[in-house]
Amino acid sequence: MFIKLEKVSFTYLPGTPLAITALEDIDLEIERGESIGIVGRTGCGKSTLIQHFNALLIPQSGRVLVDGVDTGKKGVPLQEIRRKIGLVFQYPEDQFFEETVFKEVAFAPHNLGVEGKELEYKVRWALGAVGLNFEAIKDKSPFELSGGQMRRVAIASILSMEPEALVLDEPTAGLDPEGKRIILNQLEKLQKERGLTLIIVSHSMEDLARVAKRIIIMDSGKIKFDDDIRQVFSQVEWIRSSGIFPPVTAQVAWLLRERGFDVTPGVLTPQELAEEIQLKILERKKANVG
Amino acid sequence: MIEFKKVNFWYGEEDEPEVGNEEVLREVDLEIPQGKFMVLLGRNGSGKSTLAKHTNGLLLPKSGEVIVDGMNTGDEESIWEIRRRVGLVFQNPDNQIIATTVEEDVAFGPENLGLPREEILARVEEALNLVGMAEYRNKEPHLLSGGQKQRVAIAGVLAMHPEYLILDEATSMLDPEGREELMKVIINLRERIAVFHITHNVEEATEADEVLIMDEGRIVARGKPREIFSQVEKIEEWGLELPQVVETALLIKKQFPSLFEVLPLSPGELVQELCL
Numbered sequence: 001m002f003i004k005l006e007k008v009s010f011t012y013l014p015g016t017p018l019a020i021t022a023l024e025d026i027d028l029e030i031e032r033g034e035s036i037g038i039v040g041r042t043g044c045g046k047s048t049l050i051q052h053f054n055a056l057l058i059p060q061s062g063r064v065l066v067d068g069v070d071t072g073k074k075g076v077p078l079q080e081i082r083r084k085i086g087l088v089f090q091y092p093e094d095q096f097f098e099e100t101v102f103k104e105v106a107f108a109p110h111n112l113g114v115e116g117k118e119l120e121y122k123v124r125w126a127l128g129a130v131g132l133n134f135e136a137i138k139d140k141s142p143f144e145l146s147g148g149q150m151r152r153v154a155i156a157s158i159l160s161m162e163p164e165a166l167v168l169d170e171p172t173a174g175l176d177p178e179g180k181r182i183i184l185n186q187l188e189k190l191q192k193e194r195g196l197t198l199i200i201v202s203h204s205m206e207d208l209a210r211v212a213k214r215i216i217i218m219d220s221g222k223i224k225f226d227d228d229i230r231q232v233f234s235q236v237e238w239i240r241s242s243g244i245f246p247p248v249t250a251q252v253a254w255l256l257r258e259r260g261f262d263v264t265p266g267v268l269t270p271q272e273l274a275e276e277i278q279l280k281i282l283e284r285k286k287a288n289v290g
Numbered sequence: 291m292i293e294f295k296k297v298n299f300w301y302g303e304e305d306e307p308e309v310g311n312e313e314v315l316r317e318v319d320l321e322i323p324q325g326k327f328m329v330l331l332g333r334n335g336s337g338k339s340t341l342a343k344h345t346n347g348l349l350l351p352k353s354g355e356v357i358v359d360g361m362n363t364g365d366e367e368s369i370w371e372i373r374r375r376v377g378l379v380f381q382n383p384d385n386q387i388i389a390t391t392v393e394e395d396v397a398f399g400p401e402n403l404g405l406p407r408e409e410i411l412a413r414v415e416e417a418l419n420l421v422g423m424a425e426y427r428n429k430e431p432h433l434l435s436g437g438q439k440q441r442v443a444i445a446g447v448l449a450m451h452p453e454y455l456i457l458d459e460a461t462s463m464l465d466p467e468g469r470e471e472l473m474k475v476i477i478n479l480r481e482r483i484a485v486f487h488i489t490h491n492v493e494e495a496t497e498a499d500e501v502l503i504m505d506e507g508r509i510v511a512r513g514k515p516r517e518i519f520s521q522v523e524k525i526e527e528w529g530l531e532l533p534q535v536v537e538t539a540l541l542i543k544k545q546f547p548s549l550f551e552v553l554p555l556s557p558g559e560l561v562q563e564l565c566l
Contacts, residue, residue, distance in 0.1 A: 042436050042465045147334040174462055176333040176490050177531040203465045206534065245466040248534040248557060255561045270534050274541030277564065281546060
């Protein structure tokens with residue numbers, strides 16, 4: 001098992017009147033190469049959860065194992081865990097500080113002792129992996145880029161460590177539809193072609209419908225639901241109680257089924273929904289002719 | 291009415307736009323009438339926020355003018371009355387609340403107008419009711435959710451009895467619940483005052499009286515949501531996407547051209563036609 005959580009609990013300001021339990025007895029297993037969406041209303045514990053994956057937070061009780069290594073044990077090489085599991089925070093471009101895109105993306109591997117040709121190779125690859133042209137962008141200031149480009153440079157600056165998992169907190173927040181599409185496509189490609197494990201925290205179910213296969217719903221510090229994305233989104237009414245609104249397509253499918261129009265529940269994209277509806281219209285026509 | 295007359299704007303002190311410091315607004319002509327719900331869409335960097343900041347004189351045109359109910363935003367004597375009439379709410383719910391309770395925060399604006407105490411209390415009550423936050427009046431703002439904070443920010447604007455509410459990506463940092471709460475509030479306000487809502491979320495545009503599209507500093511299209519979203523190729527050119535219901539309907543229409551003579555915008559409208 002790649003990442004395993006066993007009865008993980010975490011409380012902020014424990015033992016004070018302001019104590020807030022962010023995670024309660026979380027059990028979770030993540031395999032290499034999975035693409036997972038983590039959803040839930042603000043304050044449900046999502047961000048606390050993902051910071052446990054790369055040992056930024058250590059469980060107060062229970063344990064987290066990354067490739068079998070307990071992140072809470074004394075003497076564990078945390079640097080290696082953090083290289084393996086790259087974490088991209090919300091609005092990561094707010095943390096830019098270098099003068100050029102090259103230096104920004106090179107920062108982490110350079111700190112790990114990578115130099116010269118090898119460093120350039122890693123930066124080139126990471127920028128390419130987010131769909132940016134190395135030659136055209138390497139000498140620019142990260143601050144003069146568009147919002148979408150900044151976000152991609154920020155992701156590249158984590159990819160340059162060649163992580164085995166990429167954990168992203170709201171990677172498309174604030175981006176326009178085009179910027180969003182490019183990032184989601186590149187992430188999907190990395191997951192499919194390189195077997196990168198992808199874990200995305202998002203409020204946009206439409207975004208997750210494009211890239212995730214498995215959905216984890218969190219509610220008040222607990223995992224309320226953990227299943228295949230189609231299973232999750234076919235239960236339109238139920239999941240609303242956790243503050244989750246299924247993609248518009250799944251809502252339409254649900255309404256149609258309520259009115260006796262028997263499409264498959266949990267359809268994820270307009271293409272799928274349209275095909276389903278077209279099939280049903282044809283069936284109905286045939287039945288009428290017959 | 292807020293009127294933009296041939297407004298040009300670029301950042302910086304220079305008298306002319308230059309290479310590397312291009313115009314952010316180009317010859318913008320725009321009317322925001324009273325009482326309508328308008329949505330402005332456009333890619334990152336198209337000039338939407340810059341335009342919003344012109345509506346109440348936070349930014350002033352380099353050429354052209356912005357007139358609010360007959361007053362010029364460049365006229366220092368009118369600026370406070372303009373800002374009372376035109377309220378802005380921004381993206382980040384954590385940056386807009388200043389007081390230690392919800393009630394005090396909403397009272398901040400009317401207090402500065404020098405109104406009598408009873409009037410202030412009545413306005414705070416009214417504004418909190420309009421955004422559905424009356425029961426939170428004694429709460430500390432930091433205990434609220436993002437959506438609740440944004441509703442408090444809107445209440446603070448409403449307590450000024452404005453004519454125009456300008457929302458600059460006010461829904462973008464909220465979770466789906468917060469977003470829905472806020473959209474309900476906005477839609478309920480539409481007959482009372484003008485709401486001008488800037489967003490990247492095309493689904494939020496489907497209920498607008500009018501949709502405007504901005505690209506490269508210009509208003510490139512304006513119309514009812516159905517008119518705007520039926521221009522499939524243009525939508526892509528502008529860097530936007532179709533609402534999912536529209537996309538689905540257009541895909542079905544390819545095979546069954548007789549369906550959807552009127553483009554559906556909501557799940558309900560789509561289902562209605564299919565289940566006749």
